[in-house]
Amino acid sequence: MSSDLKLTFIDRLRIMRETRFGAFVPVLLALAAIWTYFGIAVPIWNYWGDSDAENIRFIFLSSRNIYNLFMQSAVIATLAVGITVVLLLGDIDLSAAATAGVCAALLGVLVLAGVPAWMACLIVMGVGTVMGAAQGVLVAYVGIPSFVVTLAGLLGFQGLMQKILPTGNLNVGDPFIRGFARVLLPDTAGWALATACVLAFAVLNLRKQGQRRQKGLELESSVAVWGQVAFFGVLMFATVATLNSYRSVPLLVVLLMAITALVGWVTTSTPYGRSIFAVGGNQESARRVGMNVKRIRVSAFAIVGLMAAIGGIFGASRFGSVSYTAFAGGSLLLESIGAAVIGGTSLFGGRGSVWNAILGALVIGSLGNGLDLSGASSADKLMFSGAILLLAVAIDAVSRSGST
Amino acid sequence: MSSDLKLTFIDRLRIMRETRFGAFVPVLLALAAIWTYFGIAVPIWNYWGDSDAENIRFIFLSSRNIYNLFMQSAVIATLAVGITVVLLLGDIDLSAAATAGVCAALLGVLVLAGVPAWMACLIVMGVGTVMGAAQGVLVAYVGIPSFVVTLAGLLGFQGLMQKILPTGNLNVGDPFIRGFARVLLPDTAGWALATACVLAFAVLNLRKQGQRRQKGLELESSVAVWGQVAFFGVLMFATVATLNSYRSVPLLVVLLMAITALVGWVTTSTPYGRSIFAVGGNQESARRVGMNVKRIRVSAFAIVGLMAAIGGIFGASRFGSVSYTAFAGGSLLLESIGAAVIGGTSLFGGRGSVWNAILGALVIGSLGNGLDLSGASSADKLMFSGAILLLAVAIDAVSRSGST
Amino acid sequence: MSFENKTVGHTAPPPHLRVSGIHKRFGGVNALRGVDFEVARGEVMALVGDNGAGKSTLMKVLAGAHAANEGQFFIDEAPVNVTTPNDANGLGIQIVYQDLALCENLDVAANLSLGSEPVKSGWGFLPRLLRPLDDLEMEVKAKNAIDRLQVKTLQSVRAKVGGLSGGQRQAIAIARAVGADCSVVMLDEPTAALGVAQTRQVLDVVKRLRDTGHAVIYISHNMRDIFEVADRICVLRHGGNVATWRTEDTTPDEIVVAMTRGLDAGANNVV
């Protein structure tokens, strides 16, 4: 009996999704598609279309632009990581961007008032956490849908930000705060860091494989194990090489990766993270096995508040200023939620990952970055980014479709 | 055995929710709370606080302001009705306001180009339907989450609106279109309409009760039946009396009610509406009993597109102009979704009603209206409306909590 | 391995519904590997197998809820195409799913009519989907159906299904399937959650369906019930056919052995 029928491409995609690294595949494909388009197709098109051009300029893929892209996506990514955590629960947070705005505004005001910058950072992180947790309490204990609580939060925090910043904006010149976005790691430090990460990743993976063998558990194919290590290694070294070839690795990127790694580890590898997934998958089941669903919910909102505060600090650092439009009034909210969702995190809870949110943020960032390079009119850009967004997510959708 | 223990207030609320009219109770309570606050508490507060005031002015509850309130909430309500339909499916539509904007812009351009106004209205209703349906196709057939499709739609339609309105705004002076918001029913016609509605409601209810008795089905208590009729009657006559005492019933309000009644009837009393609830409750079950889930989804998005187009027409009529900020760029989107959710419609599908969306729109409208009357600063207003929003929905949440 | 010779031969009635070579894969899992199956009108075909043998998957394929990766369908030996539940409905196939497939947000009456809601007459100018529902008719139908299954604790057909007990839900799912107009009824562990009296009723319904010329497929782990109602018993194991027996030619023990260990260890008195 031919039980090994030929697998279609979509079957393969679907099987791949099940693996730990496979969940990255759709969003990576989307990213690759966008990069190919902006990085290769557009320049070639322009070159052939423009008789005056002397040579093709691959600006989008230049190391300088990649550096820009990372910096431009950092704030969205920070918020998206936080939002992913509440999305995993099946909740939503519409107030994250406004929270970031309030925290950034507060940071600016505090620094202006002479509070040491590091202490101001700690204070706003605390404030952000409390703002998130307060909304979490309303969701968990009063039972108001998170959409409404955070919509109210959005309104309230917008108002609060206007109170804190009566003129709507403020310069932030403090060197400590500006440092997050300005300080660059020395080239060698970047290489050392990358090497350390790759080594640690390889050792952990191989040790786990060894333990599995010892305990008689099913093994991952060694192709997969080595493939993962190789993939991770190539990614790390390529990133460091690219960034070094322009300036070098910025502190902001390192911090973002470290925070994401921490949140990622907490959500996937601790009892707490497990309970987030359990609540997202089946809240009633989670409650019945004795998990404190309410407390988990509050803590998840606290995390998104904290991440929003960090996003606010990063934003203040990168923008060198705090303004209402950059946070509360702008497109940051939809972009961060979009980043999480493009990463494949479900709005219905129980499925997703913070790493994918980072990739989703890169997708969103690449769109804006690439379109800005292309010089289209603003109406065209809007329409175009809508279309590309759809294409990017269609890959994910098709790889999952029919699995019901 | 004492099986009839005393029922707590929350128990009663919860039992009431189960009845057909009971679902209105929480949002009506919220509305009543807001009206009491702005209509009675604030004037009295101002009166005592202000030694110069000669007499208390209950402006919020004046018939003129109620008239304003209805007109101010009409566009939000129109969109909220449409959005409720997709929310019932468990989907979301972030593009509704942008669709309304595109339709309004197109309407303005068509009328300017000399197309007869009634035909322009039909055309934009068609266009809106197609825009909605196109997004529905992407959601249903390609399987992209509706959040992403409509986020892309939001971007794309914003761009489209800018293309249609290169100058950003346009006067709409056509008397036919302005007529929707300007024409008033004669006083007597208002009374006649109200009487006819109440009579029809009473007759239908009583006939149904008779048929139930005949077929041996469980009867509703006649208190409930007569209570409903009385409640509906009082509501209708009070509304007409209030509106007549200022000017009279505006055509816009009649149209909105008629459309809502139609959509309400379709969603609750036809096989199509049943299938919307079934898909929202359990998509897989609906598919398995042979419902064409994909087609239902597309049609629901078509409905929201159509309602958005109607909202666009109403908006153009009321504002006398079409501008980017009033539709695509403004707060219309979040307010309409908020209205639907405040009405008690679940974001997870399968629970809600379009009538509640109308009440939710009134809640949102009352907030803006009352705060504008109170003359607070814009930051205070934002914070205050967030707080009131929370309170309004907390009633609904508490009446449902613990039911799991 | 070829089992054709072990299934029922010429003496069996001509099959009404027949499938052959059904393969079904979920990602990397091969749930069905070339299954053949048939059922005739006026017969109760039992489908048994260990947990995870593929019974429910086969039912879902027959009902169009899953599309088979490979395989042919025949109704009265004419090839047909079944890829959606709608196709199966159109061919007169009704099914009670193991997981019931009810909508918890709707009431009992609505669930019982789901997908075939009665509409009021006299609105012929509207498309069927937009005619007014006849909800009184729905309630009457529901009440009768529930009464017939003796679910006495169900107070009202207007109660939401979300609040019902396991047995009450199962009764509703059964009532929905057997109430419809059809030629094939498939019941996937229909009595798992039912009480003694209700189980009795369901077995009676199954017999009545057989007597009225329906083709009935009955999945259960309860050997007693199976030997009471089934005419033939088809055993699945690891997603493949083991064999099909006439009920009168076999014993519960033999079936159990075939289910758990396959044919090699089982007896050989196969039809």
Added chain:
Amino acid sequence: MSFENKTVGHTAPPPHLRVSGIHKRFGGVNALRGVDFEVARGEVMALVGDNGAGKSTLMKVLAGAHAANEGQFFIDEAPVNVTTPNDANGLGIQIVYQDLALCENLDVAANLSLGSEPVKSGWGFLPRLLRPLDDLEMEVKAKNAIDRLQVKTLQSVRAKVGGLSGGQRQAIAIARAVGADCSVVMLDEPTAALGVAQTRQVLDVVKRLRDTGHAVIYISHNMRDIFEVADRICVLRHGGNVATWRTEDTTPDEIVVAMTRGLDAGANNVV
């Protein structure tokens, strides 16, 4: 009506878990109207009743999943407070819910450890919730538990529960409850979806639990299983007690009659 005299008297072992006067209302539905119930260590108490009698509701109240509107709880005759599943967990109460309560988005191993995940040692400085999971340990545990219940078709403990068959899921729910450290085990129709061999295993597990001094509550509609494992049988009807019998003093028929028609029509040889 007072049934106290009909329940087991002094000859019975002292109850480990006892509840009395439990009322539970859902909106307008009175699911439990003053139920008394008890179970001792080293005994299997069967709980039977028609569909919708209130068995599952009583179990959920005992497990803290529903808060009772009224009623007292006693553990070893000391009053305790049970309003959340956490309370029940703390008192050593484990339960298999009729609707299983699994998380479909998690894999088998994760579901088996849900709520009591093993963590790696050596991270004591962190709060327990934030220590690293020992997922290998989880997999080993899961594999052993599944093997014990003889669910042979389950290929991998890393498969998502969403893709499992009804029986496989039930096995996981059972494995989760009986694998935990506890004094009371409640099983709500645990074998409804299980195959013959697996049902056998579960009955053996139940007996083993009794022999190791656990208090076991067993809900089922299968009289044969009940008479095989139960020491006493408690009958519920319409949310109230009918009576409690010793298994050796009664017959399946008598129980069925008591379930469906109450005591008036039933026999009178109550303990």
Added chain:
Amino acid sequence: EDMVALLLPENVNPRWEQQDAAAFVATMARIAPEIKVEVFNANNDTSVQQRQAEQALTQGAKVLIVIPIDGESSAIIADTAAEEGVPTIAYDRMINSLNTTFWVQADLEGMGYDQAMHIINNTRDGDTFVMLKGSPTDPNAAVIHNGQLRALTPLYESGARVMGYENWTEGWDPTIARRSMDQALTLLDNGVQGVVSSNDGNAGAAIAAMEEQGMAGTVPVSGLDCTIQAQQLMLLGLQTQCGWRPLEDMAAAAAQVSVRLVNGEDFSDLAPQTVENGVGATVAYVPVGSYSAVGVDGVAYVIANDASITKEMVCQGEAAETTFCQ
């Protein structure tokens, strides 16, 4: 190939793309056809504007002409550009950075003053005003408002005019302006004799609200930008004033300075004045006048002086029936 980048703040107000950018590109094409111009639009999001500045620098822009969303958050743009040795021109709004090279501006405060004066001149003692202010988060709205207050505060204090109602308009959203006007009319029982509106969108909303009360055309209404919509309303006698800036002059000044900067030439002859900005830097400055267009004559002036607006564009719809258009 040299390139300069023009960074617009938003696309809601049509003037940036339609008038400023168009005039700038046209002037550049005339005076320095070899220099390419890239135009970006930030959709009112300061982080987007920063990104666009970075993209422009990546593409090799030699000069940035920035219309900042606000003066503070644009500082980093000038600073980043300076790190690359690229000069930054602040257009219309000042950039509060040490690295701002040149500023060309129309006097917004003065235009606010003109709006208020127009309303004052067309009302009598004791008349009641409604003030529809701009977006509370837009610094320019505050500048305009300050200008209005310069004219109005003395009269309010003396009781010559009465402040009946005032409200900010979040995001310049006409829906909100419309509601404000409704509420003002309700509160004051239609006792409104003048509407000091900060821009044309608010003016249009106010007029729609007054039409419903049959008051439109009897009350003076101010505006800003002189959009086509506003000019039509002025022809119909519904709006009475709008502030107009000679955007072409501004764009031309910016273009000329840009060319000098690209070529590394001195431009001090083009910018005789200097001002001190918010961080104490001295910035070369060219002020550009403004015009308060009133009534049909005002429309005629604007059409005559604004190359981006033609009579055909204004004479559409209802406005086509007016005597001006006939």
